[in-house]
């Protein structure tokens with residue numbers, strides 16, 4: 001008999017007859033078919049290849065932005081970011097000029113898949129799914145994600161930590177991992193090896209957890225694909241962009257880490273057994289890093305929508321020379337040097353390097369808001385949407401995949417927290433962090449995109465794969481949105497799908513006889529979401545996590 005697990009303040013004895021999960025979910029952060037399908041076909045990833053042969057799979061459309069935190073949140077809730085409240089790695093601020101700090105699981109509003117499964121009396125095991133700090137109680141167990149500050153308990157229940165050995169949530173990101181750096185080779189080999197070990201330990205921990213604490217649904221996310229693809233996309237997909245110097249040792253180290261991810265799939269699928277339905281998914285895919293930066297704030301200033309203070313270099317000199325040190329922090333700021341906030345109707349900041357938030361300086365919302373609600377507000381939004389959608393670079397290339405009013409892409413109780421407009425770049429274009437400051441100091445709309453060592457960035461096309469007794473083994477299938485996974489998992493567990501979940505059940509992957517015997521059921525009953533409570537604990541802890549996310553290119 002397995003030891004009891006504590007959940008929601010009560011102890012749940014593992015007395016059920018369950019010994020194996022009936023649904024196994026394996027998340028591969030950042031994985032896409034463009035990279036993995038050829039490798040699977042070449043038998044470089046034999047476990048993935050065998051799942052493809054006995055499964056149904058296709059593209060999984062990520063959230064806007066195609067970013068880890070909002071995307072896994074949409075996986076967990078079956079809702080778009082407007083329905084759960086997580087848009088980015090930081091908290092958005094639609095009513096103030098400064099930041100509101102890092103987003104965490106406290107910003108994720110449920111119910112989550114884990115809440116719904118738990119409320120039905122079934123048990124879940126959830127490992128490393130972001131955001132899962134602060135931890136929230138589940139009927140089963142949870143291991144926290146990469147937002148967990150060092151030294152903080154990272155499992156629910158806490159005593160589980162002792163069973164995991166020297167578990168690594170996420171490997172420290174290497175500094176200066178740039179090919180021109182003399183230590184590049186050493187750092188690259190070390191990083192790939194560390195991610196391989198992290199993957200192997202995670203696999204061993206998951207196999208232990210599945211045996212020692214049987215659950216009905218088990219879910220784990222592996223971070224290694226995302227991490228390697230940020231740094232080494234040019235090696236992994238050399239047909240895109242500038243080919244790197246050939247280096248067999250680095251290539252072998254990367255291949256070994258992907259092989260460890262494939263071994264993880266093999267080990268977990270074997271442990272779950274033939275009766276489990278397996279779901280493989282990613283939160284987004286990958287593409288090459290942007291080649292050029294587009295300066296949205298420069299465009300807004302040129303359009304007269306953003307009022308820039310004249311003579312900013314002189315203003316800064318005066319402030320630096322004339323003011324006592326103690327006053328400088330207050331006056332040497334963006335708003336005092338570069339932006340005349342009171343006369344500004346709109347500005348942009350960076351959610352991720354391919355997605356910009358554009359804020360309209362709405363009266364009644366911001367302290368100095370100057371755009372009246374109703375027709376004036378809509379006129380500003382229309383002008384920006386039309387202008388940016390029509391924007392072409394000097395060579396005639398389209399810059400934005402789309403520029404959306406928030407209500408065009410988001411719905412639900414948290415839409416008010418969304419930017420007034422969201423601009424998604426075409427893959428060749430990107431926006432830099434600290435874009436207000438950096439865009440306004442330049443006179444031209446376009447510049448080179450050179451950010452710390454990354455050769456790959458996110459793409460909206462992630463992947464899904466289903467295999468198991470309920471699944472029709474027909475190979476490639478249609479695209480589904482990431483919001484479709486939670487309702488499909490509930491259906492595979494024999495549970496009714498809450499109507500509040502937005503994504504359609506992935507019905508095309510199901511066998512005809514399964515569908516005939518198990519029609520998809522829906523329910524209007526809403527499970528109460530268990531909200532995460534507690535916060536970073538200290539400014540230092542939050543700063544440590546911010547530093548880690550910066551190292552991954554996810555923060556400014």
Ligand SMILES: [Zn+2]
Pocket residue numbers: 029030067068069226283284
């Ligand atoms: Zn991700």
